[in-house]
Amino acid sequence: MTQAPTAFGDSILIVDFGSQVTQLIARRVREAGVYSEIVPFNAADDAFARMKPRGVILSGSPASVLDEDSPRVPQAIFDSGLPVLGICYGQQVMMHQLGGTVELGDSGEFGRAFIEIDDRCELFNGLWSEGETHQVWMSHGDKVTALAPGFRPVAASAGAPFAVIADDARRYYAMQFHPEVVHTPDGAKLIANFARHVCGLKGDWSMAEFRAAKIAEIREQVGDKRVICGLSGGVDSAVAAVLIHEAIGHQLTCVFVDHGLMRSGEADQVVSLFRGHYNIPLVHVNAETLFLSGLAGVTDPEAKRKFIGKTFIDVFEDEARKIGGAEFLAQGTLYPDVIESVSFTGGPSVTIKSHHNVGGLPERMNMKLVEPLRELFKDEVRALGRELGLPDIFVGRHPFPGPGLAIRIPGEVSKDRCDILRKADAIYLEEIRNAGLYDAIWQAFAVLLPVRSVGVMGDGRTYDNVLALRAVTSVDGMTADAYHFSGEFLSRCATRIINEVKGINRVTYDYTSKPPGTIEWE
Numbered sequence: 001m002t003q004a005p006t007a008f009g010d011s012i013l014i015v016d017f018g019s020q021v022t023q024l025i026a027r028r029v030r031e032a033g034v035y036s037e038i039v040p041f042n043a044a045d046d047a048f049a050r051m052k053p054r055g056v057i058l059s060g061s062p063a064s065v066l067d068e069d070s071p072r073v074p075q076a077i078f079d080s081g082l083p084v085l086g087i088c089y090g091q092q093v094m095m096h097q098l099g100g101t102v103e104l105g106d107s108g109e110f111g112r113a114f115i116e117i118d119d120r121c122e123l124f125n126g127l128w129s130e131g132e133t134h135q136v137w138m139s140h141g142d143k144v145t146a147l148a149p150g151f152r153p154v155a156a157s158a159g160a161p162f163a164v165i166a167d168d169a170r171r172y173y174a175m176q177f178h179p180e181v182v183h184t185p186d187g188a189k190l191i192a193n194f195a196r197h198v199c200g201l202k203g204d205w206s207m208a209e210f211r212a213a214k215i216a217e218i219r220e221q222v223g224d225k226r227v228i229c230g231l232s233g234g235v236d237s238a239v240a241a242v243l244i245h246e247a248i249g250h251q252l253t254c255v256f257v258d259h260g261l262m263r264s265g266e267a268d269q270v271v272s273l274f275r276g277h278y279n280i281p282l283v284h285v286n287a288e289t290l291f292l293s294g295l296a297g298v299t300d301p302e303a304k305r306k307f308i309g310k311t312f313i314d315v316f317e318d319e320a321r322k323i324g325g326a327e328f329l330a331q332g333t334l335y336p337d338v339i340e341s342v343s344f345t346g347g348p349s350v351t352i353k354s355h356h357n358v359g360g361l362p363e364r365m366n367m368k369l370v371e372p373l374r375e376l377f378k379d380e381v382r383a384l385g386r387e388l389g390l391p392d393i394f395v396g397r398h399p400f401p402g403p404g405l406a407i408r409i410p411g412e413v414s415k416d417r418c419d420i421l422r423k424a425d426a427i428y429l430e431e432i433r434n435a436g437l438y439d440a441i442w443q444a445f446a447v448l449l450p451v452r453s454v455g456v457m458g459d460g461r462t463y464d465n466v467l468a469l470r471a472v473t474s475v476d477g478m479t480a481d482a483y484h485f486s487g488e489f490l491s492r493c494a495t496r497i498i499n500e501v502k503g504i505n506r507v508t509y510d511y512t513s514k515p516p517g518t519i520e521w522e
């Protein structure tokens with residue numbers, strides 16, 4: 001998982017101890033105009049040396065510092081003299097390592113809590129003053145019972161006398177609550193204060209800077225070699241292709257793989273849209289038979305993903321040979337693809353699913369990867385797309401997963417089932433567009449369930465497939481909420497789909513948020 005040295009100037013390193021909300025810390029730091037990266041605690045030493053950050057934030061964790069073998073902060077971070085901000089477990093582990101005491105609490109604090117500000121400190125600069133009460137969000141069972149030398153309490157809650165602690169001389173701050181979540185209303189400002197006021201960073205990280213830095217980095221990585229870019233029609237690969245083209249021009253060839261798992265009419269649309277807007281060579285590969293024959297009999301979601309990931313690479317390598325060889329394969333991989341696919345040995349996070357372009361890649365690959373968007377969240381990619389002048393039709397598109405309809409057909413995938421799903425999905429999206437809801441929704445799609453139900457149509461009995469509709473709102477795909485359609489809208493979709501698509505006799509709507517669900521069903 002080693003990456004090239006960061007070219008983004010001043011940054012903050014976030015050490016991940018496995019909290020569910022670590023990504024939110026990175027978002028808050030970036031919103032403050034400061035570049036940040038998350039690294040698992042067991043890779044923090046290397047990342048610290050590579051990034052040369054100007055400050056460090058320690059995340060929460062499901063672990064307890066009282067457990068044997070629970071994670072620790074690399075000593076190099078404390079030895080560096082840089083500012084450190086500890087959050088929840090981050091606070092506990094700082095105390096444990098720096099000479100304080102942590103004990104198992106009689107009862108934890110979970111959810112909303114109120115803290116009283118007892119003293120001023122640099123972290124509160126221009127934000128909180130003595131005597132005030134503020135809402136925060138807690139989620140802990142252990143608690144700090146004695147402070148390490150140099151620290152003093154600056155805020156307390158009913159359950160946590162050391163809700164915020166400070167050592168202004170060393171620029172060490174720590175809190176028991178989570179400032180990164182929206183339920184701590186001033187949390188983003190606290191994190192911004194740490195990044196800008198305590199670490200002294202300017203907060204001028206922008207997409208224009210990212211664009212320039214990335215172009216330089218791509219030129220350096222690629223030299224005069226050829227690059228193939230997997231182009232899906234989605235915003236990520238379109239932005240990656242345009243950025244790489246700006247860097248290396250004619251050395252780039254794009255390859256669109258039609259795996260037969262596309263939505264209705266999508267293949268032609270993507271190819272004509274891209275050819276219409278850009279003068280970048282684009283190869284259109286029809287690989288439907290290859291993908292569908294390989295998926296026959298495969299029902300396990302991870303097995304589908306792994307097969308598709310591998311087959312994508314086979315196709316890219318074939319196409320590379322046809323143009324006389326390419327040293328590099330470019331993809332529009334994003335930060336969430338990386339975070340959700342990787343579990344670190346001995347590390348705290350688990351693999352949720354193998355995104356086809358990361359965890360789904362075969363072990364042995366002949367081409368080296370160029371992934372200029374690997375550090376970005378989706379909304380940041382859209383901002384970069386606008387910066388690069390991409391038309392709205394690319395920038396505003398709903399995401400569509402690389403494995404396509406295969407992960408929206410739980411159970412075995414066949415051409416017949418793809419055809420049924422394509423028709424239903426097209427009606428659903430048409431209704432969404434007609435109702436003017438496309439831009440209010442982050443992603444919408446249908447899932448063809450491996451369940452049949454009994455119905456009655458035209459006085460006859462039917463025994464057909466059940467379809468689930470899904471629509472979510474989100475900022476970056478890391479968390480999501482079900483979209484609340486009107487009942488009238490949903491029944492219109494249900495009626496049209498059952499009337500117009502042979503093979504479906506029941507339609508349901510999926511109200512699950514993420515977490516606990518994921519956006520896709522597989």
Ligand SMILES: Nc1ncnc2c1ncn2[C@@H]1O[C@H](COP(=O)(O)OP(=O)(O)OP(=O)(O)O)[C@@H](O)[C@H]1O
Nearest residue numbers: 230231232234235236237257331332399400401402
């Ligand atoms: N059909 C395809 N042909 C070629 N490359 C593809 C295809 N589908 C996916 N890829 C590659 O895999 C990467 C990841 O896919 P992903 O769906 O996350 O991104 P995207 O399609 O570019 O954008 P979006 O997430 O908005 O759909 C793409 O950026 C692209 O490089």
Ligand SMILES: O=c1[nH]c(=O)c2[nH+]cn([C@@H]3O[C@H](COP(=O)(O)O)[C@@H](O)[C@H]3O)c2[nH]1
Nearest residue numbers: 354355356399400401402403477518519520
């Ligand atoms: O290119 C992709 N390859 C994949 O293997 C993949 N799996 C999920 N997705 C998309 O990622 C976002 C989050 O999806 P999940 O909540 O299902 O993980 C949603 O936008 C999903 O559509 C993928 N995109």
Ligand SMILES: NC(=O)CC[C@H](N)C(=O)O
Nearest residue numbers: 060061088089140141142
């Ligand atoms: N959210 C956290 O970081 C929790 C830390 C630790 N597991 C506790 O329960 O106190």
Ligand SMILES: [Mg+2]
Nearest residue numbers: 234400401402
């Ligand atoms: Mg896509």
